[in-house]
Amino acid sequence: MNINWIKVFIAAFFEVFWVIGLKHADGFWTWTGTVISIIISFYLMIMAGRKLPVGTVYAVFVGMGTAGTVLSEIIFFGESFRISKTLLIVLLLLGVIGLKVVTDDTVAKGDES
Template sequence: MNWLKVIIASVFEVVWVIGLKHAVGVWMWAGTIFAIGISFYLMIMAGKRLPVGTVYAVFVGLGTVGTVLADIFLFGEPFQLSKLVLILLLLLGVIGLKVSTDKQKAKGVES
């Protein structure tokens, strides 16, 4: 459940990052501020139960991947193979952090 909070927080991160660039009216700015609040609230709640460093790395990693993909699919940013390779490398790192955190918990090591 806590990892789901991190994933949802990352989705809201993508929304507010896009909002920072594209918000033009009061309602768009209100939505951006709302997304910031939800994003950080969920990340903080997950950080109370999971290692904070891992939560933050996963949050930022997924947010970065989502933002790059949103740029490509929603805003016409040119697709580059190098971006895809780097996104996959970033995702591997994020998955590795989550797996190593789960292994530490299984061994009874708390961070």
């Protein structure tokens, strides 16, 4: 796997934290964690977008972040579980995986970072 795709996946992981933080942060430390998550998330997404097609990077980033946020809300915050919501998340993830599979992730010579 290309290091730039790993950056996208880590960025999406941190996206889950900052999105949840925007809703649930209520003090200095939770807001600090939210801001740090935003910085890490966007930094990694921007770095990956320099080497990979930016439209695909953004779609994968948002899709994975959305799926992670919805699942986190169900698991940790008591959001109602509905089969229709779960099926739509699966459909979203299939689209994200499809974009990743069909995207050429070769890096130009000299751009191995």
